[in-house]
Amino acid sequence: MAGGFRKRSLIAACAIACATSPALAQGVAYEGRHGIGHERWHREFYSRLMRPGTQTSCCNLIDCVPTQSRMAGDHYEVMVDGEWTRVPPNTILNVAAPDGGAHVCFSREQRTIFCVVLPPET
Secondary structure, three states, X not given: OXXXXXXXXXXXXXXXXXXXXXXXXXXXXXXXXXXXXXXXXXXXXXXHOEOOOOOOEOOOOOOEEEEOEEEXXXXXXXXXXXXXXXXXXXXXXXXXXXXXXXEEEEEOOOOEEEEEXXXXXX
């Protein structure tokens, strides 16, 4: 009986560790929610992104977040606040994200996409 208790305790401890580990949380499907995930990438990545043609920053402290992307016919879409949104071609940056994923910088109030980083094509 003591062995069964230890085994259940170990399984429970592993489940808690997996649920709370930031490293394992990277596998979570991001929905481009404003402000969620921003702090992780701001200093090393988002703060260096520049809007095409303007040389102004893509990021205003909380505007950029990890997201999902997909092809939809002849254009790309990204998740913005949980909704698939068409990506204006002039907002796509030719850079790779440190995590290899998709990222979007947008204004929630203006419903405007400033910059998009797409994952590498496979």
